[in-house]
Amino acid sequence: MVNDTIFALSSGIPPAAIGVVRVSGPHAGEALRQLAGRLPEARRAVLAELRGGGGAPLDRALILWFPGPATATGEDLAELHLHGGRAVVAAVDATLGAIPGLRRAEAGEFTRRAFLNGRIDLAEAEGLADLLAAETESQRVQALGLASGHVSRAVEGWQDRLLALMAGAEAELNFADEDDVEVGDAVTRRMVTGMAALASELEEWLARPAAEVIAEGLSVVIAGPPNAGKSTLINALVQRELAIVSPVAGTTRDVIETPLALDGIAMRFSDTAGLRGEGADTIESIGIDRARAAVEAASILLWLGSPGEAPEHPRVILIAAQADRWRGDAAAEADAARCDLTLSAATGEGMDKLHKYIVEMARTLLPREGEAALRQRQRAALAEARDWLAVETGSHEAGDLILLAERLRLASGALDRITGRAGVEDMLDTLFGRFCIGK
Structure with a gap:
């Protein structure tokens, strides 16, 4: 459940120099108090003695406290930087599992919460999944661009332009009798021109290499x-x-x-x-x-x-x-x-x-510096948006403001699917299942 408090090892499999355990959810602060005996100053690493339920020492570790919502997951978050031996990590894991209200995280659940709480969008989550799987330099660069919001910022810009066009259509349809509202053929011509320019830009993005390649x-x-x-x-x-x-x-x-x-x-x-x-x-x-x-x-x-x-x-x-x-x-x-x-x-x-x-x-088949390739799902949504924006000049639709406004609405909905604002629940299970448990 989304309201549960989850925990997991977020670093490499022991043995290792350090084992980082993350705890996220409404009971994260209480869990930290039970293990360390106190809640440290926010966003400051503090050395603490961690103890189990019977007071037995577990480890001397660095602890960090991140109160939500300005955290990686958008909710209260605690981190335990342990010595990375198997026995130490296992003992802390068992202690956390015994605290009421806590459970072990499922694969990708931390990232899924970040998405659901608005800390990242769907395109950034897909980029993060690709970054975790990257094995070559080209894969790393491509995934980092996606995870850093390159595609998301482009979609935001396209949505702003669609919103401006839709606002013009709304003004004409509902406030045509006002003196300061532009009316008539000038409005439809401006809308068709704006839609064509945006469709051309989307076509340029679709011409880029696919991220799957x-x-x-x-x-x-x-x-x-x-x-x-x-x-x-x-x-x-x-x-x-x-x-x-x-x-x-x-x-x-x-x-x-x-x-x-x-x-x-x-x-x-x-x-x-x-x-x-x-x-x-x-x-x-x-x-x-x-x-x-x-x-x-x-x-x-x-x-x-x-x-x-x-x-x-x-x-x-x-x-x-x-x-x-x-x-x-x-x-x-x-x-x-x-x-x-x-x-x-x-x-x-x-x-x-x-x-x-x-x-x-x-x-020549890879994106140029500063460009981002699109995944198949993103390309399909972008192609749909382009098709809704493509209106032939002089056609019946080009002169019908209501039809143009509907095309703008449908194009906006298609772009929404790239960043995950609409109709993506079934796909989320597949996406976040690609992550490791502690991610």
Whole structure:
């Protein structure tokens, strides 16, 4: 229940140098008094002797008291900075669990209370969840921007502009007889122009990379004909024997995927079956179909084959692979001259250049500095708002003030869902379940 007082270990699993236990809710102050014998000055760390129910000493620890509502959760909050041994943490946990009115927190419950009490909005909560899961620099930067309110501030600005347009419509509809109220076609033209400008801005945001791409990693697919060196290349990239290397055509029969971070950018590298039209058995043909599907879905394509046979793709790097084998072959030299780089995964030739090519291309798929990518849920809401704001000039709707006002209301409702002001209860359980217990 929201009115319960909850507690949990909010730092790493013991043993550790420090174990931080948080207590949040109406009985947080009483719990601190029972353990420390007093309530310290607000927002000041104080050394105290913690004692259990029978007066037995538990630990000498730093205690902090944060009276609500100006706290992380929006309610009374206490922190116990313990020695981080298993026995110490377990003893304090057991003592708190025995205090009437206290219970152990569920996963993500501290953050959920922060949301419900207005300390953060839904977009910031999603960013915090991503920040906890971030493993690469690009993921950290993206999640931090979301958690810091970058998207929320943008939504607030859009809502202010919608409010101004709605106020103009309200004035025309309800106070047209007043001398100082603008009326007639001028109002509808101004509304349509304002809606179009806002729709254009939302479209620019929708054109940015999706946050899921950053979180899950850009898809980098290695493709080409059989025996082109694809498996050797992915083994060289991950520096282990991930794929079987054999001179027998058709050895790779499925898509082999592995995560890899280059220069702090999360990526998923995939080795695929060799693409050929004839000579493949039934199983290999299935692998080839999967390889073609992987190529179509790739963020970046590494093509190890004749440049003229490369699939159509917006971001393809043409690679003259196995350079250690074809040096001196005139036809192969001519093909290599048409490629972006010459490579030998076996000797390491061109690997540094390939690394640079991939990273430079990947950066074009990431948000620029100061930008934030949107999660799928946020993109759907933003696209709905854009659609409600898109009114064709000269259409019947463009001249109907009541219809324009309704479109503004619906667009505002769609934006509300980004920050969690409307209709999000079912989704909250899924979101906050991603957090650890003490968060």
